[in-house]
Amino acid sequence: MCSLINLAILFLVTACGSGKPNQLHIPVQPFEYTNQDEKPVGLSDLKEKVWIANFVFTHCATVCPTMTANMANLQERLKEAGAKVELVSFSVDPEQDDPAALKSYLQKFDADFTNWHALTGYDFDVIKTFVLRSFKSPIAKDTSSDQVIHGTSFYLVDQSGIVVAKYDGMLDVPYDKIIKDVKVLQQ
Numbered sequence: 001m002c003s004l005i006n007l008a009i010l011f012l013v014t015a016c017g018s019g020k021p022n023q024l025h026i027p028v029q030p031f032e033y034t035n036q037d038e039k040p041v042g043l044s045d046l047k048e049k050v051w052i053a054n055f056v057f058t059h060c061a062t063v064c065p066t067m068t069a070n071m072a073n074l075q076e077r078l079k080e081a082g083a084k085v086e087l088v089s090f091s092v093d094p095e096q097d098d099p100a101a102l103k104s105y106l107q108k109f110d111a112d113f114t115n116w117h118a119l120t121g122y123d124f125d126v127i128k129t130f131v132l133r134s135f136k137s138p139i140a141k142d143t144s145s146d147q148v149i150h151g152t153s154f155y156l157v158d159q160s161g162i163v164v165a166k167y168d169g170m171l172d173v174p175y176d177k178i179i180k181d182v183k184v185l186q187q
Helices: 002-016 064-080 099-107 124-135 175-185
Strands: 032-034 040-042 051-056 086-091 116-119 139-141 148-150 153-157 162-168
Touching (some): 086 099, 153 175
């Protein structure tokens, strides 16, 4: 009985760990793309910063407006909580989403561009490979329409460029959990 209790305690201690989010451990591949202000933004610019990524496109007829509104809400909540974090939205339809289109799109959601980058400047095959390798997320062109099928998660990336957690970015965004995880990474 005693060894069973010791085993349970060992399990709890190891499960709790450092308290840092560690759901995932995926290195983000190096990149340098163009943001909504036509400035280059790359992995090297995000080094030593905590950041949250998602995938959208400006003429999305389904999930992107809700996800972008949720990201704008998250941006405001993070600001109120005093959490310093960068937001990065990668366009999954770069042929249509030039910097001006991305800027106009995010302005509809009152995006604060001081820490939110909407990236483009690559072709579809490049972003598809990047998303699959760096975030292990599905992406494909819908052959029956002009839409792109992609994941709806928000991804938390630590200061060394490792994806450490993902969250629902669509229906039940765990805002408090994301803020808590960001703050833990910043300790």
